[in-house]
Amino acid sequence: MIASSATNAPAAWYLVLAALLFGIGAFGLLTRRSALIMFMCIELMLNSVNLTFVTFARTLSDISGQAIVFFVMVVAAAEVTVGLGIVVSVFRRRSSTSVDELSEMKG
Amino acid sequence: MAAVATWILLFPLIGFLAIMILGRYMNERQIGVVGTGAVVASFVFAIITFVLLLHHSSREVTVNLFSWISVGSLHVPAALLVDPLSITMCLFVTGISALIHLYSTGYMHTEKDFRKFFLYLNLFVFSMLLLVLANNLVLTFVGWEGVGLCSYWLVSYYFDRDSAASAGKKAFIYNRVGDVGMLIAMFLLFSRLHTLSYLSVFSKAGTLSPTIATLTVLALLLAATGKSAQIPLFNWLPDAMEGPTPVSALIHAATMVTAGVYLLVRMSPVLALSSSGRMTIAVIGGVTAFVAATIATSQKDIKKVLAFSTVSQIGYMVLAVGVGAYGAAIFLMISHAFFKALLFLGSGSVIHSLNGEQDMRKMGGLAKYLPLTFPTFLIGWLTISGIPPFAGFWSKGDVLTNVFEHNKPLWVLGVLTAILTGYYMSRLFVLTFRGTERFREETHGHDPHESPWVMTVPLVVLAALSIVGGLLDLPWVHHDSLGGFLTPTFGYVAAGGHASTLAQYGLAAVDVAAAIIGLLAAFTIWRDISSSTKYEIPFLEHVWHWDDAYDAVIGRPLTEAAQFSDDVIEPRVIDGAITGVAVSVRRSGEGLRKVQSGFVRHYALATVLGLAVVLVYLVARVA
Amino acid sequence: MIATAYSVQGTVVFTTAALLILIGALGVISVRNPVHAALSLIMTLFGVAVAFVAQSADFLAAVQIIVYAGAIVVLFLFVIMFLGVDRREHIQFEPLVGQRAFAGVGVAITVAGLITLMARSHWVSGAVSVSSKLSNGSGNVKELGTAVFTTYLFAFEATSALLVIAVVGAVLLARRERSAMSEEEAR
Numbered sequence: 060m061i062a063s064s065a066t067n068a069p070a071a072w073y074l075v076l077a078a079l080l081f082g083i084g085a086f087g088l089l090t091r092r093s094a095l096i097m098f099m100c101i102e103l104m105l106n107s108v109n110l111t112f113v114t115f116a117r118t119l120s121d122i123s124g125q126a127i128v129f130f131v132m133v134v135a136a137a138e139v140t141v142g143l144g145i146v147v148s149v150f151r152r153r154s155s156t157s158v159d160e161l162s163e164m165k166g
Numbered sequence: 167m168a169a170v171a172t173w174i175l176l177f178p179l180i181g182f183l184a185i186m187i188l189g190r191y192m193n194e195r196q197i198g199v200v201g202t203g204a205v206v207a208s209f210v211f212a213i214i215t216f217v218l219l220l221h222h223s224s225r226e227v228t229v230n231l232f233s234w235i236s237v238g239s240l241h242v243p244a245a246l247l248v249d250p251l252s253i254t255m256c257l258f259v260t261g262i263s264a265l266i267h268l269y270s271t272g273y274m275h276t277e278k279d280f281r282k283f284f285l286y287l288n289l290f291v292f293s294m295l296l297l298v299l300a301n302n303l304v305l306t307f308v309g310w311e312g313v314g315l316c317s318y319w320l321v322s323y324y325f326d327r328d329s330a331a332s333a334g335k336k337a338f339i340y341n342r343v344g345d346v347g348m349l350i351a352m353f354l355l356f357s358r359l360h361t362l363s364y365l366s367v368f369s370k371a372g373t374l375s376p377t378i379a380t381l382t383v384l385a386l387l388l389a390a391t392g393k394s395a396q397i398p399l400f401n402w403l404p405d406a407m408e409g410p411t412p413v414s415a416l417i418h419a420a421t422m423v424t425a426g427v428y429l430l431v432r433m434s435p436v437l438a439l440s441s442s443g444r445m446t447i448a449v450i451g452g453v454t455a456f457v458a459a460t461i462a463t464s465q466k467d468i469k470k471v472l473a474f475s476t477v478s479q480i481g482y483m484v485l486a487v488g489v490g491a492y493g494a495a496i497f498l499m500i501s502h503a504f505f506k507a508l509l510f511l512g513s514g515s516v517i518h519s520l521n522g523e524q525d526m527r528k529m530g531g532l533a534k535y536l537p538l539t540f541p542t543f544l545i546g547w548l549t550i551s552g553i554p555p556f557a558g559f560w561s562k563g564d565v566l567t568n569v570f571e572h573n574k575p576l577w578v579l580g581v582l583t584a585i586l587t588g589y590y591m592s593r594l595f596v597l598t599f600r601g602t603e604r605f606r607e608e609t610h611g612h613d614p615h616e617s618p619w620v621m622t623v624p625l626v627v628l629a630a631l632s633i634v635g636g637l638l639d640l641p642w643v644h645h646d647s648l649g650g651f652l653t654p655t656f657g658y659v660a661a662g663g664h665a666s667t668l669a670q671y672g673l674a675a676v677d678v679a680a681a682i683i684g685l686l687a688a689f690t691i692w693r694d695i696s697s698s699t700k701y702e703i704p705f706l707e708h709v710w711h712w713d714d715a716y717d718a719v720i721g722r723p724l725t726e727a728a729q730f731s732d733d734v735i736e737p738r739v740i741d742g743a744i745t746g747v748a749v750s751v752r753r754s755g756e757g758l759r760k761v762q763s764g765f766v767r768h769y770a771l772a773t774v775l776g777l778a779v780v781l782v783y784l785v786a787r788v789a
Numbered sequence: 790m791i792a793t794a795y796s797v798q799g800t801v802v803f804t805t806a807a808l809l810i811l812i813g814a815l816g817v818i819s820v821r822n823p824v825h826a827a828l829s830l831i832m833t834l835f836g837v838a839v840a841f842v843a844q845s846a847d848f849l850a851a852v853q854i855i856v857y858a859g860a861i862v863v864l865f866l867f868v869i870m871f872l873g874v875d876r877r878e879h880i881q882f883e884p885l886v887g888q889r890a891f892a893g894v895g896v897a898i899t900v901a902g903l904i905t906l907m908a909r910s911h912w913v914s915g916a917v918s919v920s921s922k923l924s925n926g927s928g929n930v931k932e933l934g935t936a937v938f939t940t941y942l943f944a945f946e947a948t949s950a951l952l953v954i955a956v957v958g959a960v961l962l963a964r965r966e967r968s969a970m971s972e973e974e975a976r
Contacts, residue, residue, distance in 0.1 A: 067796070067843060068803035071912045075904055076807050076840075080814055080833075082900035087818030089771050089892035090883070095869060099817050099830050102861065106837050109849075117844040118912075125846050125929075126936045132849075132856055133948040137955035139861050143868045144962035150872055158766045159884060165764030765885060774895040781902030788909045 073114040080107035094146050094156040098139070105135050167218045168229040170211055171248050174256055175299060177208040178292035182285060189281040198271035201284035205267050205291055209260035216253050225249055225654050226365065228301055235304070239360055247301035247364060251496070251655045254648070255298040255428060258500050262420045262507050263291045265624035269511055270412040272620035273518060283323065283410070290316035294421050298428060302363035303352050306429070310348065310393065313422045314341040320417065321409040333405035340402040344392015348429075351385035354378055355436075368435040379436060383443030386433055387450065394426030394480050397454045401713050403477055407469040411514030414469060419476050419510050420503035427483045427499060431492045434656045438490075448488025448569075452576040452583075455481025457710065459586035463593065464706040467524050468513050471594050475550070476506060478583060482565050485576060491568030492656045497639045497648050498565050501557035504635050505549040508628035512543035515621055516598060519614035520605055526594065531603035535614045538622040540599055542629040547595045549632040551588040552681040554674075557635030563677050564639065570673055581680050588684020596692045802843045809836025823869050827862055834858040847929045 084103030091097055109128045116124025150156045181204025185197055192200070219225065227248040235242040246252075267287065274283050293312025300306040315338075322334025356362055358378055359370045374382070390396065395403035395418075406418050417423070430437065430447065437444055458478035465471045479502050486495035517524055519536060533540045549558035562584065570577040605614070616622065639648040691701055705711070809832055816829030834857045841850035883889055937945055 068799040069912075071907075072803055072807075073840065073844070074907050074912060076803075076810065078900050078903045078907075080810055081903070082896045083811070083814040083818060085774055085899065086892055086896045087814075089767055089774060089896070090889055091818065092767075093823060095823050095865060096817070096826055099826055099865065102830060102857070103814050103817060103833060106833065106857075109853075110837055110840055113841055113844050113846045113849065116846065122932050122936045123940070125849055125933055126941050128846070128849050129852070129933065129937060130941070130944055130948055132852060134951065136856055136861060137948075137951050139864060140955045140959045141962070143864060144959035147868060147872065148962045154873075156872065161766065162764030165762055767885060767888060771888060771891055771895065774899060775891065778895045778898040778902065781899055781906065785902050785905050785909070788906065 067117070070114050070118045074111060077107045077110040077114070080104075080110065092157045092159055094150065094158050097158065098142060098146070102135065102139070105131060167215065167222065167227055167248070170215050170218060171227070171229050171246055171299070172231065174208050174211045174215060174260070175246070175292065175295050177204045177211070178288045178295065180204060181288040182292060185281060185285045185288060189285065192281070194271075194275065194280050197281050197284050198267075201288050202264065202267035202271065204288055205260055205264045208291070208295070209257070209264050212253065212256045212260050215248060216257060219248060219250070219253055228365070240356070240362075242302055242304045242362060244305060245301040245363070246299040248299070249655055250652050251428075251432060252298050254496065254500070254652065256295060258503050259294055259298065259421050260291070262503050262628075263287075263294075263416060265627055266412050266416045266420075266507065266511070269415075269514070269621050269624045270410075272618045273412055273514055274410065277410075279323070283320070286316050286319045286323075287413075287416070290320070290417060290422075294425070297425055301365070303348075303355070303367075304362055306432075307345075307348060307352070310389075310425060310429075311345070313417070313425060314338060314345075314393070317341070317406070317413075317417050317422055320413040321406045323409055323413065327408070329405075330408040333402075333408040337402040337406050340399045341392050344389045344399055344426075347385040347388025347390075347392065351382045351389065354382045354385065364432065371435045371439060374436070374439060376440065379439035380443045383433075383437055383440045384446060386430060386436075387443070387447055390426030390430050390484070391450065392426070393429075394423045394484070395477050396426070396450055396481060396484055397457065400454065400458070400477050401709065401716065404470050404473045404709070407467070407473050411469065411510060411517060414473070415507045415510035415514065418473065419506035423476060423480055424483070424499050424503070427480065427487060427495055430484070430487045431495060431656075434492055437487070444488050444490065446488070448485050448573060448576055451481045451484030451486070451488050452569075452579045453481075454478070455485060455583045456579050456586075459583045459590065461706050461709050462590040463586060464702040464704075466526055466702070466707075468516070468526050468529070468594060468598065469510075469524055471526075471590060472506070472509055472513060475509075475587070475591065476502075478587065479506065479550075482562065482580065482583070485569060485580065486565040489569050489572040489576075491565060493639070493648065493652050494561070494564040494568050496652060498561040500638065500648070501549070501561040501632070501635045504628055504631040505546045505556075505558060508542060508546040508625060508632060509550065511621070511625055511628065512539050512546060513598075515539040515617045515625065516543075518617055518621070523605065526597040528604050528607070529598045530601040530605065531599070532605075532614060533599040536599075536616050538616055538625060542622075542625040543599070544595070545629040545632055547591050549635075550591050551685060552584055552677055554678060555633075555636060557632050557638075559674075559677065559681075560636035560640065563674055566677060567670060567673050570669075581676060584677060584680040585684045588681040589688045590684075592685045592688030593692050596688060601693070799843070802839065806836045806840040806843065809833065809839065811836075824866065827865050827869065830865075831858050831862055834862070845929060848933050 081104055084100045084107060087100035087103070088097050091100065109131055112124040112128045112131075114124075116122065116128075146156065149161065153160065181201055184200055184204075185192075189197060219227065229246040229248060231244040231246065233241075234244040267284070270283065270287065274280055277283065290313060293309045293316060295309070297306050297309030297313060300309060318334045318338040321337050322331045324330045325334075352362060355367055358374055359367055361367060361370065371379075388399075392399045403418055403423070407414055409417075437447070455478045458474045458481060462471050462474035462478065465474065479498070483495045483498050483502070486492070486498065515536065516529065516532060516539060519532070519539075520529065523529070545556065549556035552559045552562050554560075566577060566580050566584070569580055708714070813829045813831070813833030813836060817826050817833065820826050820829060834853060838850040838853045838858075841847075841853060
């Protein structure tokens with residue numbers, strides 16, 4: 060079923076929603092200490108970007124927006140793969156995943 | 167004429183170079199011959215030049231040697247001016263120098279650095295001749311500095327003695343202070359007249375404003391006080407007695423110290439423009455003469471008495487310049503050269519006979535042991551005291567007569583000084599040659615011996631000159647006298663010697679009376695040395711505490727400022743600025759280091775804050 | 790330009806999507822148990838999928854569910870279980886001084902800035918594209934496919950290579966060192 064543009068909510072609302080989602084994701088990234096939760100917040104931020112692109116694709120009638128989202132998803136998948144690999148290799152020995160413990164690279 | 171005049175200058179220079187280059191291969195006798203011969207040759211040529219000048223059409227001859235400085239509007243040639251004043255100076259400078267060179271060959275015998283002595287002495291004569299023969303202020307200044315330098319070298323001849331080294335430095339530094347005056351005078355004259363050669367300056371001098379003229383005169387006075395040891399720069403001369411006695415005789419009695427007077431006399435056309443300047447000169451001269459005489463009464467070292475006596479006599483000369491009696495000043499300069507050199511060389515003979523003892527308390531009764539030194543010294547003593555018919559009576563009398571006509575208070579000061587002169591010289595004479603023998607300790611029981619002929623011949627010659635020196639300028643002879651010869655040089659001829667004959671006789675009588683009062687006082691007091699101590703006043707002995715005052719006011723504050731600079735300013739301000747830069751760089755680096763906390767979340771926060779800033783900027787731009 | 794007539798249908802769909810998204814997001818950042826956080830994340834992803842469908846991105850909605858919710862979140866759960874960190878995290882106490890305050894301020898400014906910029910630019914509704922026009926009639930898959938395999942072919946190939954690299958990298962990273970030592974012991 061293809062929704063017609065006439066029956067859609069205004070693009071502005073979706074854009075605001077995406078901005079809020081981005082904000083929430085950013086706040087969570089800065090505030091939580093667990094590496095895995097931080098990753099999930101990054102996923103939230105990526106999703107907000109996707110939402111923005113799709114909204115613009117709709118309003119500007121341009122398929123490029125959706126194509127970009129496609130690629131973002133691919134990259135996000137790759138990123139999660141490698142990132143969780145890192146998390147596993149770093150936190151294998153410890154019992155917690157708190158990133159605050161990884162502070163040897165201080166000046 | 168030009169060639170002859172140039173050779174006056176060249177002989178001492180050749181002597182200097184010869185001794186410098188070949189000296190180490192020559193023995194004492196040869197060095198002595200070269201050194202003395204150079205000056206004797208110079209004297210001979212000076213006589214020849216004098217005769218030529220007498221028969222010359224003009225009394226001012228310029229001898230151009232070469233073009234020296236030529237920059238913009240400043241043209242300073244290396245040129246000589248042969249005129250009555252300069253040739254007079256040359257004659258007595260070379261004559262006395264020749265006698266003293268001869269004397270030194272005996273006095274400095276077996277000194278370890280005989281060569282060095284004659285080296286510097288010849289260079290000194292060259293510099294002095296350059297000073298008096300130059301035709302412009304800059305070349306004079308070269309000679310001026312040259313004599314100061316040689317004086318420094320010769321005063322600290324015994325440089326391994328701390329006191330001698332310090333005395334040399336003191337002499338040089340005081341001279342330097344005076345040199346500032348000469349430089350300022352040169353600057354002032356050049357800035358207004360655009361020339362520095364004497365003849366041009368004199369012809370244009372009338373265009374100077376009174377203020378500039380006065381400033382120039384005062385600057386020249388400053389230079390003169392430095393070189394001729396007047397107040398306020400006289401303290402170096404007594405200390406300069408650390409040098410060997412011939413040096414004291416030549417440089418610090420007869421020649422260098424008269425350079426200041428020569429400069430003022432040479433610049434007489436400029437002096438003519440400033441009556442306040444001349445008054446200052448006269449006051450300085452008179453006061454110095456008096457103060458120095460008081461100090462001389464209480465000195466224990468024979469050479470120090472003579473040193474202060476020199477300061478005092480030059481004070482008379484400066485006083486004469488101040489009242490415009492230039493001829494009298496030069497006359498006194500020449501006769502002073504005769505008798506002061508005589509006295510110094512005589513004291514050198516005494517010191518030599520007592521194996522170096524200079525303290526008068528350890529002398530006495532030497533008359534019978536020194537058959538040539540004693541009579542010559544006696545003549546010198548009578549001359550300086552002003553007893554007729556010796557030269558001192560005529561020359562000092564000439565000065566005092568001129569002063570009387572212009573400034574009565576200064577004349578009174580002059581007469582008081584004459585009394586004191588008689589007193590302190592008689593005291594010196596009595597303590598040294600008469601009375602009980604107090605020197606047996608120093609000579610280890612031996613009798614003192616007379617000096618060799620090289621030392622006594624100059625004494626005899628100088629004594630003869632002191633006797634007949636008065637003939638140079640007898641008061642009733644106006645044309646064929648020294649005064650007459652010199653008059654064309656002075657742009658301003660003081661109205662001197664126009665007192666009535668009765669006044670002149672009266673003044674002469676006053677002079678003689680003053681001398682006799684001084685003599686009698688000394689003979690009475692100093693017959694018995696034990697009564698002496700109450701007549702030697704410590705305040706006078708310590709030079710009116712002048713040195714202490716300079717030390718307290720100038721020396722110590724400057725030293726403290728330098729110390730402060732070294733302790734505080736150097737490490738804190740200068741080093742501090744540089745290390746401060748380094749320290750602040752280090753501290754800022756350490757501070758910035760803390761940004762790298764090691765926490766990922768801090769870095770993420772930094773990124774987000776940066777993003778926020780960028781967005782605020784963009785919003786602001788759109789708004 | 791905002792459409793002047795709001796349709797009821799569009800509003801309802803939007804509200805649903807918005808609620809799902811925001812509640813899920815807030816859940817992710819505030820629950821203590823990581824497994825619960827993963828579940829909140831799924832809720833958000835579903836909300837985003839709904840928004841995608843509402844805006845004619847059907848294929849992407851499907852991919853979102855399958856790849857994001859289906860694969861990535863499952864991967865998260867694998868790792869959580871594997872590392873055994875399903876214990877609670879102390880979120881009340883924040884060791885880094887001022888982190889929360891600054892984070893709050895920064896995020897607030899960022900979001901406000903974004904919204905302001907978009908509002909000032911009239912919600913960025915420019916010209917309608919000519920070349921790759923989104924049409925209502927044909928299928929979304931066909932258009933998306935055409936775009937990916939023609940206009941964005943290079944990006945496609947690059948991301949494929951990226952996937953291969955990511956797999957190789959992940960295997961290398963997660964390898965146990967013991968296997969290297971056991972190989973040596975075996976010799």
